Amino acid sequence: MSKEIILDNNTEELLRKHRLSVTESRLKILNLFMDQPGALAHGDIEKKAGEKFDRVTVYRTLQTFVEKGIIHTIPTADNSVRYALCRDECSEGHHHDHHVHFICTSCDTTYCLDDVVTPELKLPKGYVAQQIEVLAKGICNECSGK
Amino acid sequence: MSKEIILDNNTEELLRKHRLSVTESRLKILNLFMDQPGALAHGDIEKKAGEKFDRVTVYRTLQTFVEKGIIHTIPTADNSVRYALCRDECSEGHHHDHHVHFICTSCDTTYCLDDVVTPELKLPKGYVAQQIEVLAKGICNECSGK
DNA sequence: TCTGATTTTGCAACAATGTTGTATTTTTGT
DNA sequence: ACAAAAATACAACATTGTTGCAAAATCAGA
Numbered sequence: 001m002s003k004e005i006i007l008d009n010n011t012e013e014l015l016r017k018h019r020l021s022v023t024e025s026r027l028k029i030l031n032l033f034m035d036q037p038g039a040l041a042h043g044d045i046e047k048k049a050g051e052k053f054d055r056v057t058v059y060r061t062l063q064t065f066v067e068k069g070i071i072h073t074i075p076t077a078d079n080s081v082r083y084a085l086c087r088d089e090c091s092e093g094h095h096h097d098h099h100v101h102f103i104c105t106s107c108d109t110t111y112c113l114d115d116v117v118t119p120e121l122k123l124p125k126g127y128v129a130q131q132i133e134v135l136a137k138g139i140c141n142e143c144s145g146k
Numbered sequence: 147m148s149k150e151i152i153l154d155n156n157t158e159e160l161l162r163k164h165r166l167s168v169t170e171s172r173l174k175i176l177n178l179f180m181d182q183p184g185a186l187a188h189g190d191i192e193k194k195a196g197e198k199f200d201r202v203t204v205y206r207t208l209q210t211f212v213e214k215g216i217i218h219t220i221p222t223a224d225n226s227v228r229y230a231l232c233r234d235e236c237s238e239g240h241h242h243d244h245h246v247h248f249i250c251t252s253c254d255t256t257y258c259l260d261d262v263v264t265p266e267l268k269l270p271k272g273y274v275a276q277q278i279e280v281l282a283k284g285i286c287n288e289c290s291g292k
Numbered sequence: 293t294c295t296g297a298t299t300t301t302g303c304a305a306c307a308a309t310g311t312t313g314t315a316t317t318t319t320t321g322t
Numbered sequence: 323a324c325a326a327a328a329a330t331a332c333a334a335c336a337t338t339g340t341t342g343c344a345a346a347a348t349c350a351g352a
Contacts, residue, residue, distance in 0.1 A: 021319050021328055042309085054331055059310070061329095075221035075281060079309095079339085102273060113273070119265040121280070126287035127248060127259070134267070135221060135279040141272030167299055167348050188338085200302055205339070207300095225310085225338095 010034075018068040025057050030070075039074050039084035039101075039110035074101050074110055075133060082110050101133070104140035111140060156180075164214040171203050176216075185220050185230035185247075185256035220247045220256060221279060228256050247279070250286035257286060 011030040015022050032040060032048055040048070045058055062083055065071040074082045084101075100116040103109075118134045157176040161168050178194055179186060186194070191204055208229055211217040220228045230247075246262040249255075264280045 023318070023329065025330075055310080056312090056332085057330060064329095073223045075223045077219050077221045077227065077279070079225055079227050081223065081225050100267060100269075102269070102275075105276065113270060116267060116269060119267070121246060121262060121265070121282060123246075123248070123262060123282065124259060124287065126290050127282075127284065128290055129248075129282040129284040130251065131283045133223070133281040133283070135281065136267060136269065136273075136275040137277045137279070138273065138275040141270070144272050144274055169300065169347070171301080201339080202303085202341090203301060 014070065018070060020064065020068065025053065026061055028053075029058070029061050029065075033071065033083075033085045037109070037111060039082040039112065041080045041082045043080070074112075075135060076103065076110075077135075084110070084112050087112065087114050098132075100136055102136045102138070102140065104143055105137055106139055106143040109140060109142075160216065164216060166210065166214065171199065172207055174199075175204070175207050175211075179217065179229075179231045183255070183257065185228035185258065187226045187228045189226070220258075221281065222249065222256075223281075230256070230258050233258065233260050244278075246282055248282045248284070248286065250289055251283055252285055252289040255286060255288075 011027050011034065012022050014030065015026055020026065028049060029045060032045060042058060042062065045062075046053055046055060049058075062071070066073060066083070069086055071083045072086050074084055076082060098118050100113045100118060102111040102113050104111070113136075118132045121129060121132060123129055157173050157180065158168050160176065161172055166172065174195060175191060178191060188204060188208065191208075192199055192201060195204075208217070212219060212229070215232055217229045218232050220230055222228060244264050246259045246264060248257040248259050250257070259282075264278050267275060267278060269275055
C-alpha cells in the first residue's frame, strides 16, 4: 500500500514532465519553493523542512532539479548560492533566466524580478557573452513600505 | 636585523596608505593579485603561493583587504567567491566597483572589465537598488583569438 | 636603535559544508 | 504483482571556514 501524501499535484506533474520519479522529498522540496516568493539556499531547505531531511538527499535533489531546468542558481557575494524556480520554460541544461535578481539587504530575501530584463552590454573586442547575470542589492518592496 | 624581502614597494605603500602593518604574507598576497589580470578565489591563493600559507592567515588577510577597500568580492554561480583588486578609489567599506565582471567559460579566468559600466535598471515599485552587480559569462579575449 | 605597546601570525581545535560509495528502500513500467 | 531502475539513508570522509590564544613580528616614540 502506498503512503498517502496530500499535496497538490502541480508539483507531481512537474516531476513527471521531466521524467523524474515522484518521491516524497522531491515533492516537499518543490513545495518549499512554491510556498514563498524568493530563493532558497541549501541551508534554508534543510531548516525549513523541519527536522528530518538527509543532507545528501537535498544536495542531490537540488542538483537534479538544476540539471532538469526546474530551478536555477543565483550567485551571491557571500559563499552561498541560492536556488529559485525557473518560471519560464527552461530546457534541460539550458536556462533562460534572463531576468534580474534582487537581494534585500534588510530582510535578506532573494527575488527573481521576472519582468526586469537584463540589459544589453557592449563588451570589449574579443569578449563574447553567452549569459549575463544581473544582481541588484537594496531594499525590497516589503521592507521599503514600512 | 630585519629580513630582506625583495618586492616592489608599490604594494608596501598601498598597505601603509591603509594603515596596515607591512608583513610578508600581505605583500605576497598583494603581489599575487598584481601579477595577473583576473580575480582570485581563496583556494587559488593558497595554491599559487607555493607550499606554505596558513589558511587562517589568508582568510584574515582577504577579509582585511576587503574591509579596507583594497580588493572587492565578485559573486559566482558556484560556491566560490572571487576577489579582485579595486582599481578605482574605494573608500573604506564602500566600494565603487561599478564595472562589469566577466568569467570565461573556457579558461575560467575572471576579469574586471573596468571600462564597461553597469547599465541603469528600472526596478518595480518599492524596490530601491543600492548596488548593482553585472556578471557576464562567455569566451574571453584570449580564448576567442585562437 | 632600543623598548614597550600593538598588530599579525601560526597552531590547534572545532564547526560547517560538501562528496562518495553502498546497501536498502521506493518507484516505475509491464 | 514483479523485476528492473531509480532514489534514499547512512557512514565515512574531504574540504572549507571559524575561533581562541600564545608566540612572533611590526610599529611608534623616546
